[in-house]
Amino acid sequence: MSHPPYSPASSATAAAHVPANVAFDASALLASLPVRISGIPALGAARRPQHLALIEDARRLTYAQLAAATDAAAATLRALGVRGGDRVMIVAENCVAQIVLLFATAQLDAWALLCNARLAAAELDAIGEHARPRIVVFTTDASPDAARHARHYRAQPAAATGPALAAKMGSDIGAWSYTLEPNAPAEPLDIASERQCAALIYTTGTTGTPKGVMLSHRNLLFIAAMSSTLRRVGPNDVVYTVLPVSHVYGLASVCLGSLYAGATLRLAPRFVPEAVRAALADEDVSIFQGVPAMHAKLLDYLHTQRLRWFAPRLRFAYSGGSPLDAALKARVESLYGVALHNGYGMTETSPTVAQTMLDAPRSDCSVGPPIPGVEVRFVSPDGTDVAHGEVGELWVRGPNVMLGYYRAAAQTRAAMTEDGWLKTGDLATQDPDGALHIVGRSKELIIRSGFNVYPAEVEQVLNAHPDVVQSAVIGRPASDGNEDVIAFVELVASAHVSPAQLVKWCGTRLAPYKRPAEVKVLVALPAAATGKILKHKLRDLA
Numbered sequence: 001m002s003h004p005p006y007s008p009a010s011s012a013t014a015a016a017h018v019p020a021n022v023a024f025d026a027s028a029l030l031a032s033l034p035v036r037i038s039g040i041p042a043l044g045a046a047r048r049p050q051h052l053a054l055i056e057d058a059r060r061l062t063y064a065q066l067a068a069a070t071d072a073a074a075a076t077l078r079a080l081g082v083r084g085g086d087r088v089m090i091v092a093e094n095c096v097a098q099i100v101l102l103f104a105t106a107q108l109d110a111w112a113l114l115c116n117a118r119l120a121a122a123e124l125d126a127i128g129e130h131a132r133p134r135i136v137v138f139t140t141d142a143s144p145d146a147a148r149h150a151r152h153y154r155a156q157p158a159a160a161t162g163p164a165l166a167a168k169m170g171s172d173i174g175a176w177s178y179t180l181e182p183n184a185p186a187e188p189l190d191i192a193s194e195r196q197c198a199a200l201i202y203t204t205g206t207t208g209t210p211k212g213v214m215l216s217h218r219n220l221l222f223i224a225a226m227s228s229t230l231r232r233v234g235p236n237d238v239v240y241t242v243l244p245v246s247h248v249y250g251l252a253s254v255c256l257g258s259l260y261a262g263a264t265l266r267l268a269p270r271f272v273p274e275a276v277r278a279a280l281a282d283e284d285v286s287i288f289q290g291v292p293a294m295h296a297k298l299l300d301y302l303h304t305q306r307l308r309w310f311a312p313r314l315r316f317a318y319s320g321g322s323p324l325d326a327a328l329k330a331r332v333e334s335l336y337g338v339a340l341h342n343g344y345g346m347t348e349t350s351p352t353v354a355q356t357m358l359d360a361p362r363s364d365c366s367v368g369p370p371i372p373g374v375e376v377r378f379v380s381p382d383g384t385d386v387a388h389g390e391v392g393e394l395w396v397r398g399p400n401v402m403l404g405y406y407r408a409a410a411q412t413r414a415a416m417t418e419d420g421w422l423k424t425g426d427l428a429t430q431d432p433d434g435a436l437h438i439v440g441r442s443k444e445l446i447i448r449s450g451f452n453v454y455p456a457e458v459e460q461v462l463n464a465h466p467d468v469v470q471s472a473v474i475g476r477p478a479s480d481g482n483e484d485v486i487a488f489v490e491l492v493a494s495a496h497v498s499p500a501q502l503v504k505w506c507g508t509r510l511a512p513y514k515r516p517a518e519v520k521v522l523v524a525l526p527a528a529a530t531g532k533i534l535k536h537k538l539r540d541l542a
Helices: 011-016 026-031 039-047 063-079 096-107 121-131 144-152 163-169 217-230 248-260 273-282 292-305 326-336 409-415 455-463 499-507 535-541
Strands: 052-056 059-062 087-092 111-116 135-138 177-180 197-204 210-216 238-241 264-267 287-290 316-319 340-345 352-355 375-379 392-397 422-430 436-441 446-448 451-453 468-477 483-491 518-522
Touching: 026 217, 039 063, 039 248, 052 063, 052 096, 059 063, 059 096, 063 096, 087 096, 087 121, 087 144, 096 111, 096 264, 111 121, 121 144, 121 197, 121 210, 135 144, 197 217, 197 248, 210 217, 210 248, 217 248, 217 352, 238 248, 238 273, 248 264, 248 287, 248 340, 273 292, 287 292, 292 316, 292 326, 316 326, 326 340, 375 422, 409 422, 446 468, 446 483, 451 455, 455 468, 455 483, 455 499, 468 535, 483 499, 483 535, 499 518
Parallel strands: 052 264, 087 111, 087 135, 111 197, 238 264, 238 287, 287 316, 316 340, 483 518
Antiparallel strands: 052 059, 135 177, 197 210, 340 352, 375 392, 392 422, 422 436, 446 451, 468 483
């Protein structure tokens, strides 16, 4: 049975209808949470041991098997020398082994340092040099890129992933390899869930230097429980998990939130429109969360291939990670037959700050009200609150706000006030009904396929080429709701390098989503008298 066409409520109706579930007590939810994220598999095993927790193509784990696999992997990591406070670097794409290793790491009170296997070796090196992990693991069975990195770093197979372990826990999680750094120091431990780091996620700042965001167990558990509660996720749900679990959106909202609620995760390593179509049609998928570009590409694929939409169990669709276009929202809702919900967050807020509510879908592109338990302010450049309804920098405070940046006390102090407010750097305003609108970014940030691309990071790679004098990188809106990375370069007088060669140069040094779609060569980059490059003029050229 297909869904009827979706008809969004008017703005006035949405404003008048304040959903009852927004008013519940966030403090009671906090009090009910496990102490560690590693409590989630045990919780699921106690409630419904034979219910499917994870699906990765032919590989399947029940909640009982997930709990057993977590215990076995924790024992393996402990035998390899992993201690509480160590960083465990997990280089992976979405797969069963990645989830098991995440929970096993947490069980030992080590920190899960989650890295997308699609990163270049130079990017992994930069993260590893800063984080100093005790062990680096590669999910070689499920990810060709992880296997390639494993070969590059001469990783050795983990003996405990063979048939004996599979027989012991009743299922095979997939092979993984590892490298060890015996001299890596451990960080202090803290029994309190709000002070013990669970995950270390690197996000590159405007300087091009990676920053490690420390997220506590309570940070992640709060968002997991809150997101699943607001979306009414339960055991009957099958959640299509294509958002990378190595990024906070896929980690907290999708992975941990769904498993906390007892749902089934259908793991997909990469976005492939045909795979999404098939899963929604044939695999009982009820929840599909993605970035706007994913929804746009799925619609385009169905149209060009002249395929019929069929998603008999889809009840919830969500867009996040980058701004949602009104035209795309309308097209998606017309095809899907359900509301396309929207939200806002960042790595430093675990990630959710605001989201549209299940009972009050929006006709506009608002990111919805702040979730329960989270406070927001709108602050002028002089540090005072702006009048209600005016635009200001969005500040956030709540159980979702990070512990800080790892080994970067000055950056932490610059981003957070002493009384716990996080300065997001994003400009926003709030409607009378509480809904937030993100109106701009104060940082020079490019959003590509839901990932952050900071111009300085790409510029550093281009400037390292011997024929490049200087470069400037901007974002150019694309038709699919994405942004293209566009680079402008000024070359040395005798240079003969072509734009295509510069794109290739970046290709070996940057993840695919960070690579320029186009490189333009200029005689001289437009600059002010001070030498500062005038990027607004480059945007006109682009």
